[in-house]
Amino acid sequence: MNDLLKEINRDIKILNDQIEKDSNELKRYKDSPEFKTEQDLSKRQEFDNTIDEFQAKSFLVIPSFIGDSGNRPLSSYVRGSSVGIKISDPAGITQHTIKANHTYVIETELINKGDLYLSSINVDFFCSPKYKESDVLFEITSISFLFNTPIVKGVLKKGSISIGDHLKIITESHSIYTQLTGISIPNGTNHTASSDSQIISLFLDTDQLKNELKSLVSPGDRIVEAPDYNTEQRMFRFRVEDVFSITGRGTVVSGIVEQGTFTLNQKLNLFTGTKSGERSRNKLGLEATSLTIMRQTVTSIKTGDRVGLLFRGLEKTLFRKGDILVKQTREDFTAAIKITEPPQSVQNNEFLGSRTTYCHGFDTTITSLKWTAPPHKDRSEYIFTARAYAAFPTDMPQDFDALSPELDRHVASKKVEWTV
The missing domain is CATH 2.40.30.10 (Translation factors)
Structure with missing residues (x-):
């Protein structure tokens, strides 16, 4: 009996090893370019030709150009030219520019090129470039x-x-x-x-x-x-915080190096700012005779250092708090x-909202979303993107995070410029 059990366990192990091997080979094949090519060929055969019998398949497309049959990948990127997305005002008039504080309707055309009824289609709306708050x-x-x-x-x-x-x-x-x-x-x-x-x-x-x-x-x-x-x-820049004199030695300016590096043998330009009626105090070609950090003499300074610069032969009145010193020689800039490439992932787009709709086989449906532009100009253009997917019967993008019209028939985008 023990021998029989050993033989059965050995056979089970052989089968498990073979199953694991076949599974890994199938995964590698599905990730290969050959598999994707075969998929594209089968799609062309199924949906580009006249279908004369029920096949129980869906094939959801947001058309990116006139005559788009859904075949992917495309040879070039579809840059904001989608015929499947329309931007209009609430009255239904097509708009080609965006104005601040105005309300628009983003309309998406969905085509089901299969013969199966799609009872639950979700459409997500995005816009890019993703707005990033700037300090300047x-x-x-x-x-x-x-x-x-x-x-x-x-x-x-x-x-x-x-x-x-x-x-x-x-x-x-x-x-x-x-x-x-x-x-x-x-x-x-x-x-x-x-x-x-x-x-x-x-x-x-x-x-x-x-x-x-x-x-x-x-x-x-x-x-x-x-x-x-x-x-x-970075150009060397030092901002003056304090000024004082040392008898017999000269004038010391102290402060923080805001950016860049400086060595003792280099010359400096002083920029002071000039207002109406005020005489300019700008001075070019200054030479510091010593650099001090924490009472220690150094020969070079860098970003973040709190330092004192000693100048001989210069009056204390030349410098004021807030003045800056930069290197006289041009930085190697x-x-x-x-x-500016349109972002092609969900994470790099702003999510605007989602809608749910349906579509019969070999039919077209329209879904829309209302959107209000911000009260001020925050970018030069908007690229509106729509992504459609059916939860039942299932028709999902291969890569759910990607928003690439040239790779995915479920995605389309349209570029609209900002106007004053």
């Missing part, structure tokens, strides 16, 4: 060039900016990373500007991207902070231009 918001009214230096005029509506800040210009199709090298305010210049209603000018270091800026930047574009861009290329 500058709206551009014009752009010009002084030699090769771009000068943008506009209104700083939120936050404050200083010489040396890394900024991002957000255009309709691109993000341009730049560095602030100068600020001009009415009746004077400054090293720092705070939100106000007056028009100010920003001088930008774009690393010789003059032609690109001419073609990409236009009035209405926005500038926000870019705190994580090229942190190793590299600008960049990046194409």
Whole structure:
């Protein structure tokens, strides 16, 4: 009897090993390009041709272009051109732009190319780019060039900016990373500007991207902070907190290094800001004779250091609290231009709402969602995306987190620009 049990257990083990092997092979096959290709071919055969008998299948599609039969993947991305999404006002008039505080209806066309009745279709609505609250918001009214230096005029509506800040210009199709090298305010210049209603000018270091800026930047574009861009290329900036004199040695300014690095043999420029009727105290080419951290003499300083800089031969009255010191030599800064790609995952889109509907076989249905634009301009454009899936009978996207019209027949998107 023991021998029989051993033999049965051995046979069971062999069967389990074979089942596990077959299961792993099936999983690898389903994840392979060959399997996906066969799936696409079967879909073409089932739903592109005339069906003359009941097959009990669903095939839910949000059409991205005229004549879209649902075959995926597509050879190129469908960039906001969906015929399956319509944006209209409450009166039903199609709209091609978005205005602040206005209410719109996002309408989605669903086509069931199968012959099975879909009794429960869920439609999720999203929009992108996902709005990110910025500490800085500058709206551009014009752009010009002084030699090769771009000068943008506009209104700083939120936050404050200083010489040396890394900024991002957000255009309709691109993000341009730049560095602030100068600020001009009415009746004077400054090293720092705070939100106000007056028009100010920003001088930008774009690393010789003059032609690109001419073609990409236009009035209405926005500038926000870019705190994580090229942190190793930050312009050195020290802000004065206190000033005092040491008899026989000179003037000491103390404060914190806000960004960048500095060594003792480099020269500094002092920016003080000038108001109407006030004489400029700006001074170029200053040389610090010593650097002190916690009463210890050092030869270099970096971001976050609380330091004292000693200057010989300079009067205490030259410096004031709030003045900044930057390196005289140009920092090694590299600008960049990046194409703004529409987000293709649920996590990178704002969820607007969901609706439930139904659709008979070989039929079309329309579902819609009301949406109100924010009270102020928070982005240059909106990309509205709809995702449909049937809970019963089941017709689900392969990757439920992906929102890619070129890969998934359940998804479509439409780009709509903001207008004043």
